[in-house]
Amino acid sequence: MMRSENLNLLKLFVDKQGFLYVEELKETTLLECDLRITGDDAVEFILAFGQEFNVDVSKFKLDEYFEAEGALGPFFSFFYKYVSSPLKKKMAIKDLLDAMESHKME
Template identity: 45%
Template sequence: MGGAMLNVDEEILLNQLAQGIASNPEGDAWFGAQSEDDKRRLLRGLSNFILQARPKPEDVVVAIAESRLKPTLTPCVLIAMPNLRVQLAKLVMLPEFELPRVFRLLIELLAVADGRRRKERPLDRINHWWHRDLGDPDVVNDIKRMRDAGLLESLLSFVRTETLTRKQITLGTDIARDLGVDGDDARELVRRFGEQFNVDMSEFDFDMYFGSEGFELSGLVKTLLGRRTKAPMTVELLFGAAKQRRWSRNSGA
């Protein structure tokens, strides 16, 4: 059960909360410590989980009761209205003071809907990692290892395809120095990377890693001299961003 713009630790914790493995106070404290932007991002991911669980109208009624929120509160009123997908989008955009209530309500809805589906059909522990025992640390670590291995394989394939290189690609490969990608080509690679791996690149500083392209001799000299001062843009940095689903301002600094 994957959520847009969520890293694997966040995905696991949200499912642990819905399954009662992690406590509600723990979840409330964790959510409350997030920035406003991250709260909305987490709620979008949680909304995706809920839509995958295909809740029924009766699930919503139970979730409101289990949340112990007053049915007259805005989050409860919205979620009980027709067209759940539309209402979930509205919930994410409520004022910040409402977001903890939205979080509690959506966790309960995921718990109810997913719990019902588990009773209706056999668990698929092979294709659905969230059906495994998320209360077992060894299982959780195994899930993370498997997710990381699959992600790295996809990333290496992406770099080969985007750069058309026949060179061996490793975590230490520098996109600019080793593969010769710079300027507009680098901008396009970064854009495609963000889209394909669902990574928030809003904090990415292009000039920190890449220079401009050009065929004039003066431009080439400037590029070669400037390259010495550029931070290395390695595959390892891309891998870290892909795992966290965001580019950190301090990456490679």
């Protein structure tokens, strides 16, 4: 399947999961900063992604990419895009597209 087709499938999946993004979803869109996927939502999202696209997520280290539930508190969640932890790795739509092609996420 072509990458552009996978991107369209991924857009539908993100929408179905309830994460709205006002701009066009691109390969550079960051899951945590732009889509605000974090904590328990990140766990559910990655598991659903693996199931939906037949991607092995069993070795994926979620804590290296996403903040824990409530890590920033309700006041800071509004400013989340600007205060995310610099120690966390960034996960973008591109990484999900790569995983769709290789059928694994590590």
